[in-house]
Amino acid sequence: MMYFKKRFIFWNKGISSVLLFVSLFYNVAFAQDNSAHNPILFADVPDLSMIRVGDTYYMSSTTMHMSPGVPIMKSKDLVNWSIVNYAYDTLANIDALNLVNGESTYGRGSWASCIRYHNGFYYVSTFAQTTNKTHIFKTKDIEKGPWETISFSPAYHDHTIFFDDDGHIYMIWGVRKLRMIELKDDLSGVKDGTERILIEDTNIPSGSNSGLGEGSQLFKVNGKYYLFNITWPRGGMRTVVIHRADKITGPWEGRLALQDLGVAQGGLIDTPDGKWFAYLFRDFGSVGRIPYLVPVKWEEDWPVIGVNGKVPETLDLPASKGLIPGIVNSDEFDPKKGEPALPLVWQWNHNPDNSLWSVTERKGFLRLKTGRIDSLFLKSRNTLTQRTFGPECSGIAKLDVSNLRDGDFAGLCALQRKFGQVGVKNVAGKKYVFMVTNKTDTPMELESFPLSQNQVYLKIECNFRDKADIARFFYSLDGKTWTVIGEPLKMEYTLMEHFMGYRFGLFNYATKKPGGFVDFDWFRVN
Template sequence: MKKLLVVTALLFISASFSTIIAQATKAQNPIIFADVPDISMIRVGDTYYMSSTTMHMNPGVPIMKSKDLVNWEMVNYAYDTLANIDQANLKNGKSEYGRGSWASCIRYHNNTYYVSTFSGTTHKTYIYSTPDIEKGPWNLITIDAQYHDHSIFFDDDGKIYIIWGVRKLMIAELKDDLSGIKEGTDRVLIEDANAPAGKNVGLGEGSQLFKVNGKYYLFNICWPQGGMRTVVIHRADNINGPWEGRIGFMDQGVAQGGIIDTPDSRWFAYLFQDHGSVGRIPYLVPVKWEDGWPIIGVDGKVPETLDLPASKGLIPNIVNNDEFDRKDGESALPMVWQWNHNPDNSLWSLTERKGFLRLKTGRIDSLFLKSKNTLTQRTFGPVCSGSTLLDVSNMKEGDYAGLTAFQRKFGQVGVKLINGQKQLFMVSNKTDKPTELQSIPLAQNNVYLKIECDFRNKIDIAKFFYSLDGKDWRQIGGELKMEYTLMEHFMGYRFGLFNYATKNTGGYADFDYFHISDQISE
């Protein structure tokens, strides 16, 4: 009997160990535990490219590349700045928080890559094209109309279509040079994209159109009242209809996106999930075909693991450390960085002090969210931390500099110069009124700062720390209950380096490095 129990235990341990090994060698959902929403994807040969949304951040419309659908790296942006207007420049009290550029569409046709987006700030649609998506240059076409969540489609007969709208979906032919709609071609494609989900259903947007084996498939998202984000699929033999619709997928709110095939003829749906304050995170879900319909999921569910290579982590290709020490020929800022709104390039430098990022003040700002030149990277889950070493020797009276957990309800840890005295501070904007929770006199010019973010089980807590020697870390202020706000910012939390003036211009702060980690203190 004892021998039987031992054998049984060994078999159980062996099976458990085999499961752990299998999970470690396979991809896991989500494939990117960070804010990469509104994804659009193509495959060119054995290489996948994906575009996404970063709203009011610049450069904008990030382009990512992968060989396996799991491990992605930043390779380009469609634009450096979208528009030179007050909203984008944080001037005259205006901003484009929650707007900027929204859902993009990426396509490949006749050896040319196309990336398009639209803006709720400028109310225009932008189509960028290039023969080399990783190096450019980009050609820009601007259409003086806002085509919401559009999908551009190159059909086999040479016609080019654009589909857009919310609930009532519209279609039109584009001119051959994509410079606008052919007159008289715009019409209703589908009267109610939400109809397959019944009544009291919201949204009906996020259009992405595909053609597989001669049939057209249009993917959209809906949201039944009291339910979850849901995939709706319409199918037609002819792009002019008639269209037949059905619910395509409903599990964990994983929705909005499209489908992609692999070189070995497997299919996946690429979708995303609203995941609390970390943002909207991408998932891959297997697809099989039955009776001419894509059937998404494993028994209708999102699988935890996928028969794809395991992730190597988001560092260094999605987020990364930066020592701010550039070699000749290197980019001033790696692609992991984005500015909050349009930067003032005269007010930052990596050359004035070798090995440091210098952020200079050039105007007076009463509030952090109105200030220029906050430099950001994504946070990521399940946990992460960001840290820096700040030199405040050259700050001026009324200056604030440091590290932020950045969203509308932000938190900050940093140094302020008030009445000639340097003070460490922690501020919370949880109540939409920036509130200093603690300040401490600082008797030195160099201070280490750190923020830790915990997204496990959507706990969504950020903690703020400082150190005088880089070894002994002390928490300052209180915890920030991070909150994803929709129309106000519409982005997952980011780490940000900031320096702004409230009384005098001409001061500056030097950041020695930025380090990011997938570990936090327990």
């Protein structure tokens, strides 16, 4: 995916004709480039699982502690995707997911999902360390639901569900030592006595010097079984490994399938006209884990991934139309009749308290109300989020802060463990614009000054180009003239704590007395 800014030519005698020629050549070349580009989505869409039903593709992904969870995305061409549903509104009603009693589930929640279509039903399964359960969601209408929910213990790590031709239903899971079980016909649990070690040998061909990793995804093509996993050589990069067998019980033979750019973990998808691709993802700094498509050709019944073993930049697929509005989008907070209150691009940080937000109490505004006291931003409820995206993006919000109470903080944030905030606070009845950074894990206010009006505009610009990972913070009193506030934040993707790419977030929390509220007039992404 490529993005280009308009280039303006300033005429200078002697070089104007050269510059004009170069500009015209550049623009014509770009206009003729109708191919798709990697990454397919320059945004945090990790742990992909994908199916094709007829001419329509569906993909599920990981969003951890966010609610609703397990996004379902739809495409007609493998390139242009839109969120059409979620597998669940809330995973469970427990303290860690509700952000109450000092508990949270950052870095956990639901992890790698598996999406399948079988006998007219769609199945999406996931697992959660937070609940220590495996969760399976079933529906006939993947875009509208409703979903039937099944869960059982334990949480089977990075599992793949497989409906075999003979009616048996299997699940493969594990890290390094891969195991297999058979599920009951109604998927309500495991058949007794069916657990077995599927692949125990940790010596992967081609000298990768590491054991088999995780991320199991199983496929059957022309009667043979193909199991995708990753390995991660010490000091090296994430690598695709494929095992093949004539029977699901083995014996299995494995080979290293792709080792380039760290693009790995995923599986196989084919197109109606017979093309094959591997869908994979790449760790790309603070924007998160971004999806790639890599061409596949078949040689001696093995899927061969890449072009001469490399991930190509361009693909024989239609060009991307961008992530707006399918994956990220602006919101005027004025839903039309029949539309959801909030577009599907939004997710709450943990389970929301639905009594404390509204888009109807003041038409055309999102109202976030406070209902308790919070001393830490990351432990406060009802922060509304959506993805940042690359290579560069901005999020802008207009706020009415008339009804903030003493001790209230409201505004716009770049959300991860090492977050940055630009917002408005009420201190003893007076309002101040502020900027806070958490880059040292101790929130520090870097700048604040009095605000003499109740309307304010806030902006965060994110630069992920070449992993620059810089966020800058701005405010405006009229929405036209912008002033930098505080300092740039060096964004950092943290694995063990939040384990997701940075998100734009709209927040409001009380530190002294609940009952205040803030009205967001709109939020716009560029």
